[in-house]
Amino acid sequence: MLSQRDNDVLCQVGPGTPMGELFRRFWLPALLSSELPEPDCEPVRLRLLGENLVAFRDSEGRVGVVDNFCPHRRASLFYGRNEESGLRCIYHGWKFDVNGDCVDMPSEPAESNFRDKVKVKSYPAEDFGDVIWIYMGPPELKQPLPQYEWARVPSDQRRVQRWIQDCNYMQALEGDLDSTHVSFLHRWMDPDQATPWDPQQRQRRRTTASGQALLYREGAPKFSVKETDFGMVYGARRPAGDEGFYWRVTNFFMPVVTMPPQPTSWFGHAWVPVDDEHMSCLAFSWNPNEPLNTPMGSNNGNIQLERVQMPFSDGFIIDTWRDVRQALNNYGIDRKLQKTGNFTGIxxxxxxxxxxxxxxxWISDRTREHLGTTDLAIIAARRMLLRMARELEDGVEPRAAQQGDLYHVRAIDVVTEESTLAGVLERHVDIATATV
Ligand code: FES
Ligand SMILES: [Fe+2]
Known part of the structure; x- marks a missing residue:
């Protein structure tokens, strides 16, 4: 349970809010590079941390991310002409480059220097790992990109996709910090029948049948949490008979990336705040050694995404993907499947x-929840985020933002006789530390 005040601080991400300022110290993976597939292609509208933005790729292939509203008389730059290294507003022809500088102002006299006085708000953006990363913080505090292993491997060893969800980022982030739900929400009565639409998923589940069986047998794992230089890790320990324990050690990279363990390939998510009531999930999976031969690794099953234009209450529209199964069709729930096939019917x-x-x-009312012993990692993550947001208000910069070179570690899924999280991390450092 949280107080209303803490829940507000945790969930509000707009400019000037404590959490919004904390997030503005980190690079955020906001779009897929493929959404801006070539120089001078069609721009894309996005909302990030409550700000309405337009992204474009200029004639040199550089990505620009600028305010949606033209600084002249506020026309949308999404409708602009993306030409000759800049985005030209279609209302009166003002043109801006990726740095937000006005490089042409044909509606003013040629001798005017008004052009030099006008800028559109812009944010630095980089292509890295088939993803467009955006930094929205103070320019002097911009750090190098976080060196995630999935972003560093060759493209054919990686898959990325993204979609919008109608909820605050923290609800989705908490889902990946909650190892217990795997034993319930994702349960199939017969693991061999899992996701019958997807033969690759079915094959994977066969190869990890012992791990699945351990998950199903023990719905109340023991949790431990440890803060790290990049954020925190938490271990969920389940009994594994004579062999000791089945440990699932999940990483939480500040500010919004979770990486649960997976035996056959690696995956994770970035829960990127769109605004207080929406988030964009970036899902990534990778194989550090060889090309990834499944459509999306193993993490998202066969989620079906559709490209949509999504309107917000202020009239702004974004270009994104969303799951075809959604609230208005009850997420495709099949009550017969729920009785005989899996726990949810979805x-x-x-x-x-x-x-x-x-x-x-849209924003979970955490003043009314009742947390149990298995919610330890969620409690720890909330505390860490709230603490860092308040420290930043007092002028203490988040250390994790400066530790991008440590962001390459993997999550661990292992059966071992080690009974403590510290022991697992020490003994299996070879698994936790990537090599790319
Ligand atoms: S509103 Fe954009 S140039 Fe006038
Ligand atoms: Fe889940």
């Missing part, structure tokens, strides 16, 4: 997650 595992994230409400 097919794709990721849709099961979207359903529980969104149906908590």
């Amino acid at each position: 097919g794709p595992q990721r849709t099961q997650d979207v359903m529980v994230n969104e149906t908590q409400g």
